[in-house]
Amino acid sequence: MATAATAAAGKKGSHDPLNAPPVLKIYDPPKELEREQLVLNNRSLGWITDTIAGICEKPMPVWWWPAFIFSAGGMSMMFALVAYLISTGVGVWGLNQPADWAWDITNFVFWIGIGHAGTLISAVLFLLRQKWRTSINRAAEAMTLFAVACAGIFPVVHTGRVWFALYPGFLIPAPNANAIWPQFRSPLLWDVFAVSTYGTVSLLFWYVGLIPDLATLRDRAKTLLRKFGYGLFALGWTNSNRHWSNYEKAYLIFAGLSTPLVLSVHSIVSFDFAVSVVPGWHTTIFPPYFVAGAIFSGFGMVLTLLIPLRSLFNLHDIITTRHIELMCKVILATGSIVGYAYGMEFFIAWYGGSPYELYAFKNRAFGPYWWAYWSMISCNVISPHLFWSRTLRTWPLFVWFVSIVVNIGMWFERFVIIVTSLHRDYLPSSWGYFTPSWVDVFTFVGSFGLFMTLFLLFIRFLPAIAISEVKGVTPQADPHHPLGGAKEHH
Amino acid sequence: MSASVARPHGLLAEFETPADVMNAAIRCRDAGFTKWDVYTPFPIHGMDEAMGVKKSPxxxxxxxxxxxxxxxxxxxxxxxxxxxxxxxxxxxxxxxxxxxxxxxxxxxxxxxxxxxxxxxxxxNRLPRLYNPLLKVERFKRASNDRFFVCIEAADPKYAPEATREFLADQCHAMAVETVEE
Structure with missing residues (x-):
């Protein structure tokens, strides 16, 4: 490769030493500044295909079946408890006046937040040309869809008579029995549109990304059923460059559409709270604070899933330590924003001069739910700062542990915001203390079963890493790189 | 059945590296072909310019x-x-x-x-239920690790022998084969 380039002198005045442009030398970056490759050990393109496609072609390893049965059991438990809830009534849950939103909406906000990392990785990092996203975006996007599926259950079932959700429909814009339409001044209705758009667009984006990989699986398929199944969903994709040209444009547009979408979704979720007049909810910091928290928890979940995935399927050359380290940095950054927001909420509660607001925050930290508040603080404010240390960031087991702590913390954050703000109403006569019932607890535990079941089925049937995208960031894919076949002189 | 008189769909040339297929694409573009395409397992930077494909609408x-x-x-x-x-x-x-x-x-x-x-x-005229290229065994590697150029028989400049020679000698294809409709 050329080590130095000389800037050509302009035609006029090139002989005049004073006006001549300076001779510009560009050196190769020093060794220590060279970036580590995204796929290690110079793996060939064929190796990438075989490794990733191989996961969903070979029989699943032994651990998969117990994991699947366990998760499916959890999922069944959740559906059974939802059936119990619907057939009996919301009294089986622990919520009551004044905490009418409690465990259910906490779970909803928790799961929706988890989803945000997938869209952030697939859309925002794409627009920012962060090539490392290619190794993790597929699994993260799948995680987004499954998290949105888990999230969607709670607001629907918490309404009690869920059959009214679809007809006459408070979840779709249809008039009720008195011919009154849903009223769009309510953030709750904005939320319906935000979350359903988010789920749908994430699904489309995920599917667009899958098309070339489904074609790969179709071309490798041995049995008729696989040929038919993958062939059907590959839509006859041939990897034609005329197609790639439209495809890449569409992918870029999807990233461009998903970026404002992901920022809007958790902003609108936060409006459910911020637009109300409840002390502790009525703050303008909520939209950015919720979005940062969502990304924080989402990256936590991505790490929780991908660190075992990479070990169990030996994907260390594709999901490298550098990938883990970069995700830890995102956790550190968003975790710092979250910590700042906690502090700022307290400052404004004092500086704003509203006695109710100040009371709500004092009560949050030192009231009856102090244990939830300090769990949140220790998980969300302290643990991400461990990632200032490079040694800890590059220690997968430790990172995995912290990623779980982050998710526990973020669940507590939502619990703290929702329950501590509601349990003290303006009138002391309507104060209360929320305790979850066993149905509350096991429905939430079961939602992890649903999430894991879907994720295990995903790695069983679909490529967990974007095959064509990972190939695209290797030097072998670059026609101007020696590994891509470039010669010194054409 | 239709055994002997299958119409040709075009000529399929195989290449080993992105650089090879890019050089071939530049040659095909300059030779004035219109009904032809490049098949690569991932989008290659600069291929649109090399092929003369317009910006996607x-x-x-x-x-x-x-x-x-x-x-x-x-x-x-x-x-x-x-x-x-x-x-x-x-x-x-x-x-x-x-x-x-x-x-x-x-x-x-x-x-x-x-x-x-x-x-x-x-x-992209998708979904498409039938594509003659997908019958070709070697073309299965277009979604794996090989790079292809296909010049269709419908191209006005297509001539079975001359085009085959053009792909083999001037574009330096590893292999060239006729694809049947």
């Missing part, structure tokens, strides 16, 4: 979809909350674009995304 579909979505949202909310059954809630105006904005914003993205997907598929 997918964005126009998105634009139309997005505008439709935004006005659908605004009109729907105006119709429901101001026109069909006006009902004052909290002393707020019956309709203002401000409170209608979040929903219209989401619908802009939703319809824009659908238009992008279907626009892309329409421009």
């Amino acid at each position: 997918v964005g126009w579909f998105t634009f139309v979809g997005g505008v439709t979505g935004f006005f659908t949202g605004m009109t729907m909310i105006w119709f429901m909350n101001k026109f069909d059954y006006p009902l004052v809630v909290g002393g707020k105006p019956l309709f203002t674009p401000l409170y209608a904005f979040p929903v219209s914003y989401e619908l802009t993205i939703l319809l824009g995304a659908f238009a992008t997907l279907f626009g892309m598929l329409f421009l």
Whole structure:
């Protein structure tokens, strides 16, 4: 490769030493500044295909079946408890006046937040040309869809008579029995549109990304059923460059559409709270604070899933330590924003001069739910700062542990915001203390079963890493790189 | 059956590296072929210029979809909350674009995304149930680690022997084979 380039002198005045442009030398970056490759050990393109496609072609390893049965059991438990809830009534849950939103909406906000990392990785990092996203975006996007599926259950079932959700429909814009339409001044209705758009667009984006990989699986398929199944969903994709040209444009547009979408979704979720007049909810910091928290928890979940995935399927050359380290940095950054927001909420509660607001925050930290508040603080404010240390960031087991702590913390954050703000109403006569019932607890535990079941089925049937995208960031894919076949002189 | 008189779909040339297929694409473009394509397991940077492919018009579909979505949202909310059954809630105006904005914003993205997907598929003429290339055994590697150029028999400059020689000698293909329709 050329080590130095000389800037050509302009035609006029090139002989005049004073006006001549300076001779510009560009050196190769020093060794220590060279970036580590995204796929290690110079793996060939064929190796990438075989490794990733191989996961969903070979029989699943032994651990998969117990994991699947366990998760499916959890999922069944959740559906059974939802059936119990619907057939009996919301009294089986622990919520009551004044905490009418409690465990259910906490779970909803928790799961929706988890989803945000997938869209952030697939859309925002794409627009920012962060090539490392290619190794993790597929699994993260799948995680987004499954998290949105888990999230969607709670607001629907918490309404009690869920059959009214679809007809006459408070979840779709249809008039009720008195011919009154849903009223769009309510953030709750904005939320319906935000979350359903988010789920749908994430699904489309995920599917667009899958098309070339489904074609790969179709071309490798041995049995008729696989040929038919993958062939059907590959839509006859041939990897034609005329197609790639439209495809890449569409992918870029999807990233461009998903970026404002992901920022809007958790902003609108936060409006459910911020637009109300409840002390502790009525703050303008909520939209950015919720979005940062969502990304924080989402990256936590991505790490929780991908660190075992990479070990169990030996994907260390594709999901490298550098990938883990970069995700830890995102956790550190968003975790710092979250910590700042906690502090700022307290400052404004004092500086704003509203006695109710100040009371709500004092009560949050030192009231009856102090244990939830300090769990949140220790998980969300302290643990991400461990990632200032490079040694800890590059220690997968430790990172995995912290990623779980982050998710526990973020669940507590939502619990703290929702329950501590509601349990003290303006009138002391309507104060209360929320305790979850066993149905509350096991429905939430079961939602992890649903999430894991879907994720295990995903790695069983679909490529967990974007095959064509990972190939695209290797030097072998670059026609101007020696590994891509470039010669010194054409 | 149709054994002996299968019409040729075109000539398929195989290449080992992205650089090789890019050089071949430049030669095909300069030779003036029009009905031809390059097949690569991943999009190659600069291939559109090498082939002379114009900028993709997918964005126009998105634009139309997005505008439709935004006005659908605004009109729907105006119709429901101001026109069909006006009902004052909290002393707020019956309709203002401000409170209608979040929903219209989401619908802009939703319809824009659908238009992008279907626009892309329409421009690529997908889904397609049959493609002669997918019958070719060697072409299976187009989704794995090999690079292909296919010049279709429908191209006005196509000549079975001359084009084969052009692909083999001037484009330095590893292998050239005739694809049957």
